[in-house]
Amino acid sequence: MTTYLHRSEDRGHVKAGWLESFHSFSFGSWYDPKYMGVGPLRVINDDHIAAHNGFGTHPHDNMEILTCVLSGTISHKDSMGNAGDIKPGEWQLMSAGTGVRHSEINQYDDDVHLFQIWIQPNVRDAEPTYQQIKLDPxxxxxxxxxxxxxxxxxxxxxxxxxxxxxxxxxxxxxxxxxxxxxxxxxxxxxxxxxxxxxxxxxxxxxxxxxxxxxxxxxxxxxxxxxxxx
CATH class of the missing domain: 2.60.120.10 (Jelly Rolls)
Structure with missing residues (x-):
């Protein structure tokens, strides 16, 4: 296959109040047909979330959603009954399956830096699941x-x-x-x-x-x- 480099400056950049985000692939208001994903990898968002702000409750389905926290602490809550903090060096994988509602809120005084990654599944409409581990490289x-x-x-x-x-x-x-x-x-x-x-x-x-x-x-x-x- 052809080797190619995706430069940082070619990412989308969105800054709106409490959120500053760099999008490797088309997402939300930023769209570029050259950057629609690689294979099943659909989203890499490099997010900076201000203190006492975050993503309110919203739905997803049929997507593998991986979150990696680099600094700060984000608080997760979902319709499966999971609730708790994700800290630096921790990873969360939410398999949305048939559908799940969740929120990711920075409840603390420090900003949060995290990566959110979406991978399209090879099984549709499966039961939603939640996984979280600590693994700091x-x-x-x-x-x-x-x-x-x-x-x-x-x-x-x-x-x-x-x-x-x-x-x-x-x-x-x-x-x-x-x-x-x-x-x-x-x-x-x-x-x-x-x-x-x-x-x-x-x-x-x-x-x-x-x-x-x-x-x-x-x-x-x-x-x-x-x-x-």
Whole structure:
């Protein structure tokens, strides 16, 4: 497959009161037909939520919704009866299935920085589920950590033939990324890495095929999506 770089400056940028968001793919009021997703990966929103604000109760269905909190604390509540905080280093996976209503509110005095990711499922109208884990890659750098996948060994189960992994890679270290499906999509959260000769900086992402060496030019953090076409 063709390797291509998705630059940070090509993301949508929306700032409206309490929310500042950078959209890797078309979302809400920001639309660009060149950026509609990669395989089943449909949304990567890099959100900054001001204190004492957030997303009120709203519905979703037939979407795998993954949230990663980088700083601050977000409070979750949903129609399945789940309620509680998601803190830095924690991940939430809500499989919306036939339908769920939820809210994500910053109840505290500090701003929240989080990533919200949507992956289209390969099973429709399943029973909604909720999963939450703590897995901070800062605690064990220079290795890939599996966050979600379709098999029993995954910390969280996703309804798609895809794996989501994360890593903190210290300057001068390297890792191998090899797809088990069809394509790789690596989004850099912070720092700078070299992937197969491409310089990928914070906010950038690279789509590539079978295998590549990821080298850290400086301390970096990444999310890796191993995706079917």
């Amino acid at each position: 800062n605690d064990a750098p220079n290795q890939w950590h599996l966050i979600a996948g379709p098999n029993a060994n995954a910390p969280m189960h996703i309804r798609q033939n895809a794996e989501v992994k994360t890593a903190v890679l210290e300057a001068g270290h390297e890792l191998t990324a090899e797809t088990t499906q069809t394509m790789n999509y690596i989004h850099v959260i912070r720092g700078e890495v070299d992937i197969a000769g491409e310089i990928v900086k914070a906010g950038d992402a690279l789509v590539f095929g079978d295998e590549a060496i990821v080298k850290a030019n400086e301390d970096a953090q990444m999310i890796w999506f191993d995706l079917p076409a």
